[in-house]
Amino acid sequence: SEPEVNVLKRFYRPMVPEKCKQRMSREGSISSLSSAPMDSLNTEFIYYSTVLKDILPAMSRIEDKNALLPWVGRLYAPEYHSTALRSKRNRHLLQLCLSMLNDEVLPCFKEVPAEDVxxxxxxxxxxxxxxxxxxxxxxxxxxxIADLPEKNAKMACSVHEVCSQDADEEGCNPKAGALLDQEFMYFLHMAKPYAALISNPTGKAKVALWLQTLATIRVTS
Known part of the structure; x- marks a missing residue:
């Protein structure tokens, strides 16, 4: 589109060494050149534009495409290329890309606001x-854990002398521990079907023992 072409021209304008020298000598300081801002918003906008071109035609339902096209038109309108609205435009484009990647219209894009709103x-x-x-x-x-004997249901980690789950311990970060637990739950869920596919009984037993052993380590750090 025309706005995108203009952005590309502005953002990727070549830097000529002779002009740099003239500017530095005219302003009397090299800091004026080094302080020129890198326009990350334009780079982000170009990326989202490229993604939209690829995934919008690939959406499976024509009604979803028709529902999102007006949003694309609004976000590419001239007013959303102004300095004050570019950040807002990019946030909406990101959400729009996520909606298309999920091959659905998120509730926030069900209705398009009027042109004057x-x-x-x-x-x-x-x-x-x-x-x-x-x-x-x-x-x-x-x-x-519930199927294990009580003495085997909890195994201390050999790396840590003190359990950092203790809320009184200085520097304890319960949120980090909860995140690691969620990560382990995800990997355990993924490992189950793969373990079931192992045809060798010995190999399957070893994997089961490893899963059982890892599940009994109840110390976060």
Whole structure:
């Protein structure tokens, strides 16, 4: 599109050494050249534009394409290339790209505001309620621990002398521990079907023992 071409010309304008020298000598300082801002918003806009060109035609439902096209038109309007609105434009384009990658129209893009009404902030638009993923609802880890004898259900980590789950410990970060637990739940969920595909009984038993052993380490750091 025409705005994108203009952005490309402005952003990738070549720097001529002779002109640089003239500018430095005229302003009497090299700092004026080094302080020239790098326009990351234009780079981001060009990236989103490239993504849109590739994934919009690939959407499976024509009604979804028709629903998103007016948004593309609004975001590429001249007023959204102004300095004050470029950041807002890019945030909407990012959300639009995510909607297309999911091959659906998110609730926030169901309706297009009128031409004379500014686009609302993303925080004010309807949010998509996403149900928990299958790995988040998988109780395999809890079931695995419940089936073990009490003395084997918890194994201390040989790397740490003090459990950092203790809230009284200085420097404890419970959020980091919770994130690591979620990561382990995800990997455990992914490992289950792959372990079931192992045809060698000995190999399958070794994998099962490893999963069981790793599941008993209940110390976060």
């Amino acid at each position: 500014p686009l609302p902030k993303l925080s004010e638009m309807a949010k998509l309620k996403i149900p928990p993923a299958r790995w988040e609802s998988d109780h395999y880890w809890q079931d695995l």
